Amino acid sequence: MIERLQTLRAFIRSGGHHKFRHTPEEFGLDRLAESFRAEAVPPVERSARMLRALLNAEMPLILEGEKIVATRTISRIPSIFTEEEWAEIRAHHTLHERGTVSNLSADYEGILRDGLGKRKAEVTARLEDPALSQEQRLFLSAAHESITAVQDFILKYRDCARNAGMDETAEVLSHIHSAGAKTLREALQLLRIVHFALWESDCYHNTLGRFDQYMYPYYRTDIAAGRLTKEQAFDLIEEFFLTCNKDSDLYVGMQQGDNGQSIVLAGRDPQGNYLFNEVSKMCLRASYELNLIDPKINLRCDALTPLDVFVEGAKLTKRGLGFPQYDNDDVVIPGLLKLGYKPEDAYNYVVAACWEFIIPGSGMEIPNIDALSFAGIVSEAVEDLGKFDNYDAFYSHIDLKIKAECDRITAAHDNLYIVPAPFLSMIMSGTIERAQDISLGGNTNNYGVHGTGLSTAADSLAVIKKYYFEEKSLSLEELMDAVHHNFKGHEALQERLRNEAPKMGLDDDGADAIGTALLDSFSTGLRGKRNERGGIWRAGTGTAMYYIFHAKDLPATPDGRSCGEVIPANFTPSMFLRQKGPVSVMRSFSKQHLEDAINGGPLTIELDESIFRSEETVEKLAMLIRSYIKRGGHQLQLNTLNKDTLLDAKVHPEEHRDLIVRVWGWSGYFVELDECYQDHIIERIKYKI
Amino acid sequence: MSEGIIFSIEEFAVNDGPGIRTTVFLKGCPLRCAWCHNPEGWNPAPETLLKKGREEMCGYRISAEELAKRLSRDTDLFRDSGGGVTFTGGEPLLQAEFLAEVMDLLPDINKAVETSAYAPEESFRKVMERADILLFDIKLIDPDMHKRYTGADNGPILRNLDILKASGRPFIARIPLIPGVNDSKENMEASADLLRDAPGLKRVELLRYNKIAGAKYPMLSLTYAPPFDETIEPAIHDTFTEKGIKMIIP
Numbered sequence: 001m002i003e004r005l006q007t008l009r010a011f012i013r014s015g016g017h018h019k020f021r022h023t024p025e026e027f028g029l030d031r032l033a034e035s036f037r038a039e040a041v042p043p044v045e046r047s048a049r050m051l052r053a054l055l056n057a058e059m060p061l062i063l064e065g066e067k068i069v070a071t072r073t074i075s076r077i078p079s080i081f082t083e084e085e086w087a088e089i090r091a092h093h094t095l096h097e098r099g100t101v102s103n104l105s106a107d108y109e110g111i112l113r114d115g116l117g118k119r120k121a122e123v124t125a126r127l128e129d130p131a132l133s134q135e136q137r138l139f140l141s142a143a144h145e146s147i148t149a150v151q152d153f154i155l156k157y158r159d160c161a162r163n164a165g166m167d168e169t170a171e172v173l174s175h176i177h178s179a180g181a182k183t184l185r186e187a188l189q190l191l192r193i194v195h196f197a198l199w200e201s202d203c204y205h206n207t208l209g210r211f212d213q214y215m216y217p218y219y220r221t222d223i224a225a226g227r228l229t230k231e232q233a234f235d236l237i238e239e240f241f242l243t244c245n246k247d248s249d250l251y252v253g254m255q256q257g258d259n260g261q262s263i264v265l266a267g268r269d270p271q272g273n274y275l276f277n278e279v280s281k282m283c284l285r286a287s288y289e290l291n292l293i294d295p296k297i298n299l300r301c302d303a304l305t306p307l308d309v310f311v312e313g314a315k316l317t318k319r320g321l322g323f324p325q326y327d328n329d330d331v332v333i334p335g336l337l338k339l340g341y342k343p344e345d346a347y348n349y350v351v352a353a354c355w356e357f358i359i360p361g362s363g364m365e366i367p368n369i370d371a372l373s374f375a376g377i378v379s380e381a382v383e384d385l386g387k388f389d390n391y392d393a394f395y396s397h398i399d400l401k402i403k404a405e406c407d408r409i410t411a412a413h414d415n416l417y418i419v420p421a422p423f424l425s426m427i428m429s430g431t432i433e434r435a436q437d438i439s440l441g442g443n444t445n446n447y448g449v450h451g452t453g454l455s456t457a458a459d460s461l462a463v464i465k466k467y468y469f470e471e472k473s474l475s476l477e478e479l480m481d482a483v484h485h486n487f488k489g490h491e492a493l494q495e496r497l498r499n500e501a502p503k504m505g506l507d508d509d510g511a512d513a514i515g516t517a518l519l520d521s522f523s524t525g526l527r528g529k530r531n532e533r534g535g536i537w538r539a540g541t542g543t544a545m546y547y548i549f550h551a552k553d554l555p556a557t558p559d560g561r562s563c564g565e566v567i568p569a570n571f572t573p574s575m576f577l578r579q580k581g582p583v584s585v586m587r588s589f590s591k592q593h594l595e596d597a598i599n600g601g602p603l604t605i606e607l608d609e610s611i612f613r614s615e616e617t618v619e620k621l622a623m624l625i626r627s628y629i630k631r632g633g634h635q636l637q638l639n640t641l642n643k644d645t646l647l648d649a650k651v652h653p654e655e656h657r658d659l660i661v662r663v664w665g666w667s668g669y670f671v672e673l674d675e676c677y678q679d680h681i682i683e684r685i686k687y688k689i
Numbered sequence: 690m691s692e693g694i695i696f697s698i699e700e701f702a703v704n705d706g707p708g709i710r711t712t713v714f715l716k717g718c719p720l721r722c723a724w725c726h727n728p729e730g731w732n733p734a735p736e737t738l739l740k741k742g743r744e745e746m747c748g749y750r751i752s753a754e755e756l757a758k759r760l761s762r763d764t765d766l767f768r769d770s771g772g773g774v775t776f777t778g779g780e781p782l783l784q785a786e787f788l789a790e791v792m793d794l795l796p797d798i799n800k801a802v803e804t805s806a807y808a809p810e811e812s813f814r815k816v817m818e819r820a821d822i823l824l825f826d827i828k829l830i831d832p833d834m835h836k837r838y839t840g841a842d843n844g845p846i847l848r849n850l851d852i853l854k855a856s857g858r859p860f861i862a863r864i865p866l867i868p869g870v871n872d873s874k875e876n877m878e879a880s881a882d883l884l885r886d887a888p889g890l891k892r893v894e895l896l897r898y899n900k901i902a903g904a905k906y907p908m909l910s911l912t913y914a915p916p917f918d919e920t921i922e923p924a925i926h927d928t929f930t931e932k933g934i935k936m937i938i939p
Binding site: 495581582583584616620623624626627630 | 698699700701703704708709711743745762763765766769770772939
């Protein structure tokens with residue numbers, strides 16, 4: 001890392017720029033919603049006016065040594081609605097999380113190419129249409145105003161740069177005020193501004209999509225023209241990555257660090273080319289050098305991806321940031337095609353905040369709208385076990401319960417309300433033609449549902465199948481008494497269930513097939529259903545934070561898990577699986593029909609950092625990762641950890657400010673996590689490789 | 690078909706040879722090295738360990754056929770990565786008959802055997818001929834010191850080393866670095882002199898002393914009492930490099 005960026009990195013990590021932050025109250029911005037209400041301003045116009053007011057209040061701040069500018073100085077984005085208005089909305093609508101647009105991937109490629117001016121011209125032209133409704137006009141006017149507000153913000157920074165004698169920066173800002181980017185630096189600066197403005201619009205989990213693909217043309221042109229050396233290009237990319245860490249403490253998701261700033265590298269195109277370019281490689285290197293939580297990197301790969309690429313990925317895995325996450329095109333693309341996505345969309349997939357597969361610039365998907373608790377359903381069904389005299393009949397009962405839960409979930413999200421996002425709408429395709437805000441729908445409007453506790457459920461059913469129905473070595477009375485009394489008085493049974501019973505993760509075909517059946521019940525339970533926006537429902541293997549929620553009230557389970565014990569996150573073996581070998585785990589967790597449960601959610605494996613003492617391990621790990629991809633695993637997340645460091649970090653957080661861990665689908669600073677998430681990670685590492 | 694006794698199968702063993710490997714631990718060892726960190730490998734029979742107050746069996750019988758089948762499961766992965774299977778222990782040569790049978794049943798993948806070579810010549814030859822590479826442990830060259838720290842005479846080991854050298858077959862020499870026991874310049878020089886003319890020697894690996902070596906002793910109701918100071922960092926000499934032998938400290 002060059003000295004300029006080292007200094008900048010240190011400054012940002014120390015929070016040196018935080019002293020320039022102001023609260024919205026200092027500018028009276030917190031009272032805007034009240035005046036909107038008094039004036040009866042329509043919501044979409046409020047969004048535009050709020051963005052304008054915030055950007056006006058932003059103080060241009062250029063940090064020492066920066067070439068790519070824009071830093072947040074407003075500490076919080078106020079809502080466009082008053083509390084009373086929110087209560088009214090809640091009374092008549094369902095809301096998704098915070099109620100604003102989240103988890104989308106904008107069409108960065110298009111906006112960098114066309115520039116803000118062209119979008120504005122398109123909006124102006126569209127407004128000429130006499131057939132537009134009042135509502136459509138309102139939207140287009142708000143979109144126009146949003147772009148102008150962002151443009152004025154650019155000019156404010158341009159003037160600031162000019163006054164500071166930073167002529168190059170000023171010139172870059174002048175160019176991108178209206179025009180599309182011509183150089184790599186302009187592209188990175190425009191991306192920074194656009195991304196900044198999305199956060200300022202109160203949209204969250206703003207992902208960054210296929211960064212290497214949309215940046216590569218600018219890189220190639222600059223190199224060919226001799227405008228930049230490769231090292232200079234690398235420094236700019238690295239600086240952009242660094243900017244993603246400037247304001248991220250203000251981008252709160254469920255936990256600090258859960259901010260959705262994901263990028264996706266490489267991937268197979270419809271012609272069969274594997275798109276790993278020099279920018280892709282630079283991204284991996286920049287992330288390695290920076291050693292920071294953002295952006296969170298995904299690497300698209302498949303069975304034919306060269307080993308070198310896996311080696312580049314494994315080097316970063318060794319770093320212990322919890323990424324890259326590996327996404328398998330061989331499974332994801334056919335899976336998306338089966339769901340009805342157009343080929344050009346399926347091949348262009350990216351990853352949302354964590355692992356959900358979404359389509360950049362096109363989809364208004366809500367891939368995390370709810371979660372189904374496999375473990376909860378099985379736990380409930382166990383109460384009815386006495387009514388069945390064979391396993392197949394009992395499983396049919398489970399299947400019905402899963403489908404009933406799918407019915408409940410798909411009926412529970414009607415009448416959704418989402419706060420308008422006119423600026424984001426300008427970076428999504430189809431919105432100008434429709435003259436409709438993205439919050440009301442995109443080209444696709446599919447919903448995704450997570451599935452938690454899959455291995456806990458499968459392992460529990462494996463116990464029932466083997467010991468109760470087949471061997472008859474476990475009586476109904478003993479099992480019921482054990483789970484009802486949290487294994488009190490049944491300690492020997494619990495030990496046996498935990499340590500000897502078949503489990504997913506041991507390459508036991510019986511247990512793995514139960515996992516397959518459960519996932520199939522889930523995906524068929526959602527298949528063919530439509531949501532109110534005309535989209536479909538997608539089943540997935542992720543858990544988000546539901547692995548904490550769903551474990552809370554879960555009684556003791558037949559797999560030997562005590563009441564109150566955690567369940568694993570994502571698509572992962574039981575927490576107390578012994579003799580776990582990564583090869584067996586990967587075999588167990590690639591047998592399912594993952595194409596049919598392609599909402600996203602990775603197999604997660606913790607690695608002890610000591611395995612990397614030998615330099616040869618990186619290549620071996622690359623081969624292991626490739627083997628999971630070749631076997632048809634859909635997604636893989638690896639977490640390199642040291643248990644002693646984690647334990648020490650709990651006691652002496654001040655000494656471990658920079659310790660980074662993967663939580664459920666994102667990386668964050670360990671010491672900033674709530675204790676339940678810290679403890680879950682420590683529990684996971686107990687059964688590491 | 691013979692049966693053997695093993696006590697662990699470890700997947701993705703990264704320090705036991707080339708490529709992706711599965712390592713099999715065969716139970717039973719004739720040596721009692723003072724620094725041994727796998728005391729559960731000593732007794733040739735299955736036995737009970739006490740783990741956190743809970744009894745757990747260590748070691749189980751398995752037929753050569755069954756073990757070969759279990760290991761062959763990952764043939765594609767081994768071939769893809771140039772890896773294979775490593776047999777260690779305990780001392781695998783203590784079950785040479787069984788081991789040879791398993792190796793014969795395995796497909797064409799890389800087979801490595803880690804051994805102290807404290808075994809009859811016949812056993813040594815039988816396994817050596819079937820292995821693609823041997824990981825040959827050398828502890829102490831001085832016979833008295835060897836007897837003192839491992840409980841056994843190093844005569845058979847050195848004779849087997851001669852057999853290996855004469856065969857020209859590839860091997861890696863592994864030397865554990867035990868502070869104050871074998872990290873002297875004399876011992877390293879004597880080792881280097883023995884290895885210098887070995888045509889099959891790939892490299893020498895100096896293995897760091899495992900500071901949690903004593904962890905498993907209480908599980909066997911044993912006390913770990915090393916007759917050397919564990920806290921001292923072992924001396925590392927450039928002897929091998931000076932004598933033109935490739936040396937690494939993994």
